[in-house]
Amino acid sequence: MTTPALRPEDDDPAVGVCFVVSIDTADEVVPLGVFNSCEGLGIEIVMETREEGGNNAMVWQLPTRIKYSNVKLSRPIGPDSAKLTTWFSGMVNGVTPQTAVIQARTMKGRVVTEWSLFGVIPVRWTGPSMNFDSPKAATETLEIAHHGITAKAGS
Template identity: 60%
Template sequence: MVSTEEAVAVCFVVKLDDQNLGAFSSCDGLGCEFVMEQREEGGNNGMVWQLPTRLKYSNVKLSRPVTKDSAKITQWFASMAGGIKRKTATIEARTLEGTVIASWSLEGAVPVRWSGPQLSAESPKVAMETLELAHHGFLSPGK
């Protein structure tokens, strides 16, 4: 019997080139889809041609409680004020023991949005932050 480990959706470590942004507790939006173009053929009323045109990648949203690593995100945004520099973002899904189960490398990643915590003394909740990334696609393993 072969033992396989499954990624527990507890820890996602994010790196930009060689800079580690730390661990995130949720990752949403890893995916892609073909944009379809419809063509109607004259005299053929039984179907419409569905033609794949290009791949479209959704933005990736990462969330976590605010930590000391939060300053790395604001520093990254601040460094973009002088010009946008795309990076390779690597997202690693890890087990509770820290073993990497799966990873995704996002080519040409840039930050789209950072949302900081909502702070209120009336509602004592965990202070959360969210980072949203846009990218040009997934790199093949080993690149």
């Protein structure tokens, strides 16, 4: 009896991952769709250096604040692209920070992990470059700023 060969997505959940994004508005949870690239999920503790008089052997490194980098999500354009335009146009009369959830999923739909981002504000949307000479897939990129990130419990 032979054992079936494991496919990459079966033994390593980080292979073939897509990112499902949704935002919480005041009234409902709005799914923004599936993205195939997610960059910039990160937290940095900003350090301040202090030199102590008479102590030449070291410089003190003191933590001061936490900094969160912007997140960039990319995907080929499709039916969900209109959701980004709607979200941005809703900011015309005032920007209201929202909560977003980014789920990393396998191609079979199993959630690998997810992150909640607080105080989310859309910063930039970049649409596809339309060039007859370049037969690349038309992609769009969403960039969001936020004020905090936590891993969802159980992830």
